[in-house]
Amino acid sequence: MANGGARLSIPQENPAVPPPRQSPVANANPPPRYTTAPREIESLIDSFRSANAFTRQEREMCFRSLFNLMTSSDEDEEGSSPFKDMISRLNRRALLKMASLMTSYSDSYFLKIARDKNGCNSLQELLGKSHDVDACFLGSILRRFFDVMTDRHAYCVAVQGMRVFSQEKKIEMWSHVHHHALDLACDQRGCIALKAIITVSDNSYWRNYLIGMVVLNALSLSYDAYGNFVVQHVLDLNDLRHTYNIAVRLQGRFVELSFLKYGSYIVEKLLETHDCSSVMVVAELLECEIDSLLRMTRGFHGNSVVVKALSVTQMIRADLFWGLVHKLMPSLHILRGCQESRNIAEILESVC
Known part of the structure; x- marks a missing residue:
């Protein structure tokens, strides 16, 4: 005996002319299912x-x-x-x-x-x-x-x-x-199924083999509209080894990913680890051209990454925090003059 378990809207041809008003239909609810x-x-x-x-x-x-x-x-x-x-x-x-x-x-x-x-x-x-x-x-x-x-x-x-x-x-x-696995990860519904399997699996060998496939393909998945959710899911497992291996796979692309909606989520999750993975991200921010960093501060997604980097490093690595502050401080007047980056200017002014 096997074991039991818990269980587009269509555009109007002439938008200037409103469509005729329809009379309300009595009992508009769908009919009940056949019983x-x-x-x-x-x-x-x-x-x-x-x-x-x-x-x-x-x-x-x-x-x-x-x-x-x-x-x-x-x-x-x-x-x-x-x-x-x-x-x-x-x-x-x-x-x-x-x-x-x-x-x-x-x-x-x-x-x-x-x-x-x-x-x-x-x-x-x-x-x-x-x-x-x-x-x-x-x-x-x-x-x-x-x-x-x-x-x-x-x-x-x-x-x-x-x-x-x-x-x-x-x-x-x-x-x-x-x-x-990879086809499922890049599918709108398949990525949900793949995350669920990672969550419910009780076989550590096969589960880790699947996670290893996600880690190995973390770079391409991070750029995919649905695959990135699977990468985020693996990061949410809070396994230091898997997180570090994903960071290694994405190294050199953190700034680029920070400009993307879902890519920025992955970068922020790496920053939240407060370990060597977050250090790798901040090191790349410190090494990038100042123009790229300023573009990040003015972008909705990149701005969140820079704010996260400042808040994390202020708590765990003073040297990296002051490195970011000193890199941004000469451009304080630019940060003040742009509404999107004003929050970062306020952080800099609060510590200097």
Whole structure:
């Protein structure tokens, strides 16, 4: 028995002419989801308990009823629902028949449920029930791995599998995670899934191997609109070794990254470490051309980096703090004259 676990708007052709005012529509709320009737639920239970194989017509009718039941939001205050009640009445063989219905005939059945918010939650209730049931879902996850991991809801099923699957099944999952890691990191949804896997993993070897891939590719990921979130996530783990290795990978690019929205977040996180990684960032600020440093002070994102560097070094390294002060002080009149950099001028004036 496997272990259980917690679970654009369209532009107007003539913008000068306002569109006609629409009359309010009564009952504008979307219609409620179809609710599976008790008799239909009993029919489902009988079908799953039966030793007879589904005919094609029975399979399609049964899946339609099961889909409606699994995607229903009928849940009481105590968290009970018709679907949970149903699976509590099924033995392992019946649960396996239900899992097979969703996975053996077409992975589109599985994806249709997994891509629905309620359906995703229902699927997670089934994981960890038995090795055979888990094997069915693992097969569908692996066959449509990238589709699952880049979907708004479906990735949660895979993440739950990483929690409750047996070690052998987790290793199969890890093989696919590592193979698709960089593509997932650069995907809007995939980066969320990758962060979640790093968070929930209980296997330090495979987890560190994945983090190592992120560290190795930290430079390209830091420039990516979504990959940078994965780098930030690794930094948020507060592991000194991983943080230092990321800093080494980004060395020579701290100033450039500071001009970018998400890149500046990474630089600030490195400064917040108060260790050799933050020293590497400040050293680069001290070595850069004064024009670059002044441009940073006038930019929204770069300004935050300079302020962070001053506040951190004032606490932990007086020599680096005064190095930044002396580098900026000759340009104090410029800093005062620009609204964006006035906050830095105030810091300099407060210490001199």
